[in-house]
Amino acid sequence: xxxxxxxxxxxxxxxxxxxKPIEPETLRLILEAGTRAxxxxxxxxxxxxxxxxxVKKHLIRNDAMVDNPTMIIAAADEYRIxxxxxxxxxxxxxxxxxxxxxACWDAILALQNIVVAAESLGLGTVxxxxxxxxxxxxxxxxxxxxxxxxxxxxxYPDEAPELRPRLPLEAVVHQNGYHIPTDDExxxxxxxxxxxxxxxxxxxxxxxxxxxxxxxxxxxxxGNYNPDFMRSENENILQHLREAGFKLTQDK
Amino acid sequence: xxxxxxxxxxxxxxxxxxxKPIEPETLRLILEAGTRAxxxxxxxxxxxxxxxxxVKKHLIRNDAMVDNPTMIIAAADEYRIxxxxxxxxxxxxxxxxxxxxxACWDAILALQNIVVAAESLGLGTVxxxxxxxxxxxxxxxxxxxxxxxxxxxxxYPDEAPELRPRLPLEAVVHQNGYHIPTDDExxxxxxxxxxxxxxxxxxxxxxxxxxxxxxxxxxxxxGNYNPDFMRSENENILQHLREAGFKLTQDK
Numbered sequence: 079x080x081x082x083x084x085x086x087x088x089x090x091x092x093x094x095x096x097x098k099p100i101e102p103e104t105l106r107l108i109l110e111a112g113t114r115a116x117x118x119x120x121x122x123x124x125x126x127x128x129x130x131x132x133v134k135k136h137l138i139r140n141d142a143m144v145d146n147p148t149m150i151i152a153a154a155d156e157y158r159i160x161x162x163x164x165x166x167x168x169x170x171x172x173x174x175x176x177x178x179x180x181a182c183w184d185a186i187l188a189l190q191n192i193v194v195a196a197e198s199l200g201l202g203t204v205x206x207x208x209x210x211x212x213x214x215x216x217x218x219x220x221x222x223x224x225x226x227x228x229x230x231x232x233x234y235p236d237e238a239p240e241l242r243p244r245l246p247l248e249a250v251v252h253q254n255g256y257h258i259p260t261d262d263e264x265x266x267x268x269x270x271x272x273x274x275x276x277x278x279x280x281x282x283x284x285x286x287x288x289x290x291x292x293x294x295x296x297x298x299x300x301g302n303y304n305p306d307f308m309r310s311e312n313e314n315i316l317q318h319l320r321e322a323g324f325k326l327t328q329d330k
Numbered sequence: 331x332x333x334x335x336x337x338x339x340x341x342x343x344x345x346x347x348x349x350k351p352i353e354p355e356t357l358r359l360i361l362e363a364g365t366r367a368x369x370x371x372x373x374x375x376x377x378x379x380x381x382x383x384x385v386k387k388h389l390i391r392n393d394a395m396v397d398n399p400t401m402i403i404a405a406a407d408e409y410r411i412x413x414x415x416x417x418x419x420x421x422x423x424x425x426x427x428x429x430x431x432x433a434c435w436d437a438i439l440a441l442q443n444i445v446v447a448a449e450s451l452g453l454g455t456v457x458x459x460x461x462x463x464x465x466x467x468x469x470x471x472x473x474x475x476x477x478x479x480x481x482x483x484x485x486y487p488d489e490a491p492e493l494r495p496r497l498p499l500e501a502v503v504h505q506n507g508y509h510i511p512t513d514d515e516x517x518x519x520x521x522x523x524x525x526x527x528x529x530x531x532x533x534x535x536x537x538x539x540x541x542x543x544x545x546x547x548x549x550x551x552x553g554n555y556n557p558d559f560m561r562s563e564n565e566n567i568l569q570h571l572r573e574a575g576f577k578l579t580q581d582k
Contacts, residue, residue, distance in 0.1 A: 081333040082450035086363040086443050109503050111338040113496050115442060118457040118480065121550075122497050131506045158501065161516045162523075166547035171557045174564040175571075175578075179434065179462050183480050186435055187457070190367060190442035191338050198334035205370040205439070210431050220508040228370065228435050244365045245374050249410065250440075251361050254383045256472040264413045271414075295418035298373075305423045312426040316579070319427075326427075326578040327568070 085198055090241060092202025095146040095233035099130070104199055105148070108232070111195035112152075112188040123177070124185035124227065125155040126192075127218055137217045138229075139206060147233030151209060152189035154181030156223035173223060178324050185227035193230060202235035211311045213318055222323040243270040271295070337450055342493060344454025347398040347485035351382070356451055357400070360484070363447035364404075364440040375429070376437035376479065377407040378444075379470055389469045390481075391458060399485030403461060404441040406433030408475035425475060430576050437479035445482060454487035463563045465570055474575040495522040523547070 079087075109126055117123070129135055129149040138149060156172040163170045172181075193203045209229035214220035249259070249267035259267070275283070275294040291297050299305075319326060331339075361378055369375070381387055381401040390401060408424040415422045424433075445455045461481035466472035501511070501519035511519070527535070527546040543549050551557075571578060 080450050082337050083359065083363060083447055085334050086447055087366050089366050089368065091368050106499070107335065110499060111335060113499060113502055114339050114341050116341065116343050116445065116455070116457045118459040122502060124502070125504055125508070126502055127504045127506075127508065129506055134506055158511070158516070158519070161511065161513075162520045163547050163551060165513060165516060166545045168545070168547035168551040169557055171551070171560055174560065175567050176462055176560060176564050179479070179567075180459050182431065182434060183438055183457070183459075183462075186438035187442045187445075190439045191446070193368065193439075194443070194446055195335055195338055198332050203368070205368045205435070207370040207432050207435070210428055210435075214508070218504075218507045219510075221510060224508065227431070247358070247362060247365060250365055250374060250376070250378055252377055252379045252470075254379075254381055254386055255470045256377070256379065256466070256476065258471075258473060259410070259413065261413075261417060264410070264417060267410070268414045293418045293420070295415050295420035299415060299420040299423070305421055308423055308426065308428060312428050315427050315431075 085194065088241070089193075089197065090202070090239050091204040092233075092235040092237060092239070093143060093204050094235070094237040095202065095231070096236045097146045098234045100148055100201065100233060104201070108192050108195040108199065108201070109150075112192040115187040115191040117184040117187060119180050119184050121159055122184060123155055123159055123172070123181040124188055125153045125158070125224065126188065127151040127153060127214075127220075129218070134217065138212055139208060144231060146236075147231035150189070150192060150230050150232055151214070151218075151226055152185035152228045153214060153220065154178055154185050154225045154227045156181055157221045160223055173323050173325050175324075175326055178225065178319075182225075182227035189228045189230060192232070196232050200234065201232055203230045203232045205230055211314045213314070215318070215321060220322075225319060225322050225324065268295075337446065340493070341445075341449065342454070342491050343456040344485075344487040344489060344491070345395060345456050346487070346489040347454065347483070348488045349398045350486045352400055352453065352485060356453075360444050360447040360451065360453070361402075364444040367439040367443040369436040369439060371432050371436050373411055374436060375407055375411055375424070375433040376440055377405045377410070377476065378440065379403040379405060379466075379472075381470070386469065390464055391460060396483060398488075399483035401481060401483055402441070402444060403466070403470075403481045404437035404479050405466060405472065406430055406437050406477045406479045408433055409473045412475055425575050425577050427576075427578055430477065430571075434477075434479035441480045441482060444484070448484050452486065453484055455482045455484045457482055463566045465566070467570070467573060472574075477571060477574050477576065
């Protein structure tokens, strides 16, 4: 087992950070490690937006969790390349689904390198999925063809959590074709989630059951992230994509 | 500079591989490192499909480059969780753009961990963007709600390429807001690409100029990946997404 593997296999997400800023040279080093990642587009079609301004951080996520850490947003960015194409009289057609997904891919490769680099320097990170629904144009002045692909909080850890369970490898890995699992396999894959339900206090479980929630899967889908909430979040995303100029349907 | 950073900063993509298979325990270790990555969904909504069958590899990419290495496809996967929701009588609504993008994010985090793990063990990798346009249902029997997010080839390197240039950090990194670059900044960011044009032989440059291509940006956009080709590739992607059951527009 080498040092790199040890670091990867011991990843913990950190949700509580010290009130201690990241040194500028450390921040620069992890960002540089990000940009050394491969990029599927060969054109680095992403931007990394570092947010440490308290007001902007809270516009992005209004929660005390963001007080101490720095945010790094990895955004799909077809705007920079569009500007270069224009200066070279080359056509721009990177506004389609392929280019959006390729740019998101680039962005997340860089973001994960930043995570690995940060952890090697004693920093901790956590992914914040909600960034997908945020309006980067309004909050951060992003131009057309820029869209959030991912975000982490990064800072010095103020907790040392246990390793979290993962699905068994055979749930995730398929060989030469997609293995359609049996019902029993599915139940076995997710048994850690069922254990989370059992671990709830009698009081919490009773309260949830009164709201019609009687297992962990229902807790995930009928709680805060319920169908109505997600429908409106999806409307936001589609509006931001349209405003950013991306086409998700085909011109006929 | 620690070992992890050294590894990240020295990444090279490898496009030529030895005819030497990856040992099963090595493959298992890098896949395990992949699944230890953070996941933005908290539900590992991705699958890793390992392809070493020569016929299937060539159905995915018909090119001698894939003869020696193993393919690892990281796919957004809302199917597995749907099955678990069904068994728990929880509603499924992860067919929307938010969930697709979140699952792609999860998939690419795992994929980049696999890259970093592989390189620490002497393996080399390269990202293959074209996977986005492939029909996983037809080629690999993928069920509904599965869509390719990324792919690498992985194997023992048969080349030792130089470090490739990257955009300067100030082209990619923004602080507390998106910096709209000036035309001069854009030209400076991409000067390595202009140098690639200058480095072409007189003969190649003349041949391209006869086809109306007079700089590197035009070579990228008017060559094989021209607007007509990409329009048809995008039609494929949209069709696969529809067939997989993903909604890219909002129900009214």
